[in-house]
Amino acid sequence: MNAERRPLALYPGCSLLSTGVMYRLSVHETLRALGIPVRELADWNCCGATSAHYLDAGLALLLPARNLALAEAQGVDILTACAACHHHLARAHHALAHSESLGRSVEEHGIDYRGDVRVQHVLTLLDDAGLAARVRRPLTGLRVACYYGCLLVRIPRAGGIDDPDAPSVMERVLRACGADVVAWQAGTWCCGAGLAVAEPDVAQGLMADILAEAHRVGADCIAAVCPLCQLNLDLHQAAIALHRGFRRMLPVVFVTQLTALALGADPRRLGFDRHLVDALPVLAAVEVVAGGRR
Amino acid sequence: MAAVSIHHEVEAIHHEAGAVDPGWVRRIEATSGEPVRLCFGCGVCSGSCPLASAMDLLPGRVLRAIQLGLRDRVLQAVTPWVCIGCETCAVRCPNGIDVARVMDAVRQEVLALERPVPMPGVYRFHRWFLRTVWLLGRAHEAALSAGYALQQGRLRRDLPTGLRLMRRRRLALWPHAVRRRGEVRRLFGAGIREHER
Structure with a gap:
């Protein structure tokens, strides 16, 4: 392994082209504000997500492996945003880099991967970027609950970016942005993920526990790093609030919407008008004049 | 004891x-x-x-x-x-x-073994997900939600959710596909197991 760092290419993943569009916009705006704009990995494919390992173990290795091989051929390291994409890419890299026989089996399917690509998540990049000195619009007084969900911090031996029970990287990043990070218990609780579609009652019970905990500690908003967590808590919150009698609604934003805001990006380019639970109060809390809502 | x-x-x-x-x-x-x-x-x-x-x-x-x-x-x-x-x-x-x-x-x-699937709804959801990946090389949220809702006979129930997302410009209808889709399709049904290490 050489110590030389290759340029980073963003692996957006499928959700960031659709329901998680604010994540993609704000990752690019955050990196642009830091002077490290990145291009996207060319011709990337789906990482397989839950569905591949659920139904087909071979596919669960081969889909991420093709992306790793593409990055190697393009001479780039992979920058991830979606927690699930990060987990599946990092895990496949770990499996392939530690097993020659596995490498040979993927080669039989036209995938030539030597195991040299670094899979890095945007949070660890921001943690090392010296944010505090570059903040132009401090998030003073904004009480943020840092929500990691499951897959970004699992499994430490195969790409998890932080302590699986008590992660702190998102807290450090947002504190550097001036935010008032709250202490809460639900940071790594599961939102129910894909079960929200097929078994909404089960998943909404899990989401309700997370929202109740955020209310208990008096958070103004929840910061997410997974497009499915964000979608679930955003989309189902109105129904849950009605059922559980929550009097307030909590905006659920992507962590990079907050970092981009703090770094001085134009708030109109961060997708705050695309939330289902009104996220404009977040802008108001940091005294940004809202850029108009359709 | x-x-x-x-x-x-x-x-x-x-x-x-x-x-x-x-x-x-x-x-x-x-x-x-x-x-x-x-x-x-x-x-x-x-x-x-x-x-x-x-x-x-x-x-x-x-x-x-x-x-x-x-x-x-x-x-x-x-x-x-x-x-x-x-x-x-x-x-x-x-x-x-x-x-x-x-x-x-x-x-x-x-x-x-083609045994009965204890939770067919969950299984079908993941099948629809992988169908769009096979077709486009990437998951297509609008298509998989529509396909799943149709098969489950709950289109009427799910449509308002889709419309809410569309109003916020969060449900891409136009498919975004991998250029070399054949490379992705070949990976389906390969039967490699991760334990082979």
């Missing part, structure tokens, strides 16, 4: 489950890549599982039943279909067993 209760447990389960397949645990170890025989029944996986309340057999009990060769009991359980792979069990197991991978192996055995 412990020996007596295990004995009763085994008898009760055997009585309930019928056939016993003592070689099964080794086959599940081979397909999952996880050392199921190392489980000593501490129950940390069951205690940590966020979905335990929706399961008919707690995760640790699934491991125990596999050790005992209670194949039919496990293949009929809803547990592997409720498991969404959050991997909490994998980071907590003192023996380093990734229980979610064992659930993957059980589910895929149900499918390979």
